[in-house]
Amino acid sequence: MKTDSNSNLGFALLGLLWQSPRSGYDLRKFFSATPMMSFSDSPGAIYPALRRLEQRGFIRGQAEGARRRKIFQLTPRGRSEFRRWQTQPITRQDVVRNCDALVLRFAFMDQSVGKRDCLRFLKSFQRELLQYLPGLREYFRTNRRHMPASGRLALQNGIEAYEGNLRWTEVAIRTYRNQKGGSS
Amino acid sequence: MKTDSNSNLGFALLGLLWQSPRSGYDLRKFFSATPMMSFSDSPGAIYPALRRLEQRGFIRGQAEGARRRKIFQLTPRGRSEFRRWQTQPITRQDVVRNCDALVLRFAFMDQSVGKRDCLRFLKSFQRELLQYLPGLREYFRTNRRHMPASGRLALQNGIEAYEGNLRWTEVAIRTYRNQKGGSS
DNA sequence: TAGTCCATGTAAGATGTTACATGATTCA
DNA sequence: TGAATCATGTAACATCTTACATGGACTA
Numbered sequence: 302m303k304t305d306s307n308s309n310l311g312f313a314l315l316g317l318l319w320q321s322p323r324s325g326y327d328l329r330k331f332f333s334a335t336p337m338m339s340f341s342d343s344p345g346a347i348y349p350a351l352r353r354l355e356q357r358g359f360i361r362g363q364a365e366g367a368r369r370r371k372i373f374q375l376t377p378r379g380r381s382e383f384r385r386w387q388t389q390p391i392t393r394q395d396v397v398r399n400c401d402a403l404v405l406r407f408a409f410m411d412q413s414v415g416k417r418d419c420l421r422f423l424k425s426f427q428r429e430l431l432q433y434l435p436g437l438r439e440y441f442r443t444n445r446r447h448m449p450a451s452g453r454l455a456l457q458n459g460i461e462a463y464e465g466n467l468r469w470t471e472v473a474i475r476t477y478r479n480q481k482g483g484s485s
Numbered sequence: 486m487k488t489d490s491n492s493n494l495g496f497a498l499l500g501l502l503w504q505s506p507r508s509g510y511d512l513r514k515f516f517s518a519t520p521m522m523s524f525s526d527s528p529g530a531i532y533p534a535l536r537r538l539e540q541r542g543f544i545r546g547q548a549e550g551a552r553r554r555k556i557f558q559l560t561p562r563g564r565s566e567f568r569r570w571q572t573q574p575i576t577r578q579d580v581v582r583n584c585d586a587l588v589l590r591f592a593f594m595d596q597s598v599g600k601r602d603c604l605r606f607l608k609s610f611q612r613e614l615l616q617y618l619p620g621l622r623e624y625f626r627t628n629r630r631h632m633p634a635s636g637r638l639a640l641q642n643g644i645e646a647y648e649g650n651l652r653w654t655e656v657a658i659r660t661y662r663n664q665k666g667g668s669s
Numbered sequence: 670t671a672g673t674c675c676a677t678g679t680a681a682g683a684t685g686t687t688a689c690a691t692g693a694t695t696c697a
Numbered sequence: 698t699g700a701a702t703c704a705t706g707t708a709a710c711a712t713c714t715t716a717c718a719t720g721g722a723c724t725a
Contacts, residue, residue, distance in 0.1 A: 326676050336621050339582040398523040408639035437520050454657045455592035465649045473638045510704050
């Protein structure tokens with residue numbers, strides 16, 4: 302157990318280091334400069350996370366240049382761990398409490414797994430959304446009368462977010478279907 | 486400093502206890518039974534959180550009935566702390582990294598602040614979204630060519646989520662505008 | 670040579686997770 | 698009486714936040 306002990310931040314770091322080897326400082330700059338991810342760029346988060354990844358054998362760092370800069374890159378174990386995380390089955394809990402993490406899992410898929418696994422992921426995501434949404438809508442329909450305006454609107458916001466994700470899976474699946482080739 | 490030391494869970498508990506006094510067990514059941522919030526229903530999260538709220542003087546609990554059940558309710562300090570949290574200014578950071586927390590802040594507004602503050606919140610949320618989105622779209626436009634399909638789609642997912650929130654603020658603002666009365 | 674980046678780190682504290690523990694009450 | 702449910706709790710562990718610390722390199 303506890304094989305999945307990396308945090309979202311840890312996996313985001315693995316994904317970025319898979320793209321290209323970088324230093325902790327590079328990663329911090331990436332988080333603060335690009336609007337892509339909402340992770341902290343604080344040294345107190347990044348550097349300890351990198352050390353943990355290194356201790357677990359997922360990345361390896363070596364000093365470089367004059368400034369005591371340390372460049373990290375993935376090890377084979379890190380790559381297989383990252384793929385394991387990406388391709389593990391999508392649970393209802395993932396959809397209910399962690400949609401952002403699901404999108405993060407998908408964000409780096411092109412570089413690590415094949416078109417087949419991308420599509421498998423998207424369809425599984427879509428399936429879970431289709432199973433979860435009816436219950437949500439039903440709850441809304443039966444309770445909206447007794448809810449104050451702000452509560453009702455907040456619930457609506459949540460439902461619309463799931464519906465947005467559902468439409469997104471449809472577009473994404475079409476994108477991959479129309480793509481030629483693929484594999485890995 | 487550190488006046489805002491409550492977590493999202495803490496504030497969610499305050500909001501629910503404002504609705505009606507409950508026990509920790511009731512709150513756990515609420516989290517596991519309703520699809521409204523994605524908080525943990527684990528005792529290891531709820532009970533320590535309740536004790537912290539009590540220590541800080543935001544809630545007060547008293548034993549009830551045979552089963553050693555403890556019913557919590559908000560103190561005046563708890564109510565004012567909750568309102569303070571809800572009405573504090575919306576920052577760009579809130580929008581970038583914590584949209585869920587913003588919706589949570591709004592979810593209980595009807596019971597704690599007036600229509601005026603609800604509208605102020607929604608317009609402020611809308612303003613921040615309108616300021617943030619153009620940069621996101623610009624980043625997407627200039628970088629889409631160099632991004633792998635999965636990365637591009639993940640970014641699109643993020644942008645669409647913000648657009649969904651923006652549309653939601655419009656609907657919500659209209660809802661409150663068309664409401665008669667209000668205040669408190 | 671003073672200030673500003675670069676680059677990494679640590680320490681204290683809060684919170685959350687998982688797993689385990691405890692005892693009362695209800696019901697078959 | 699045994700099982701399920703009610704109801705609360707603790708302990709170990711991992712992670713993140715904030716704030717502070719350090720020192721090299723570049724540049725005005």
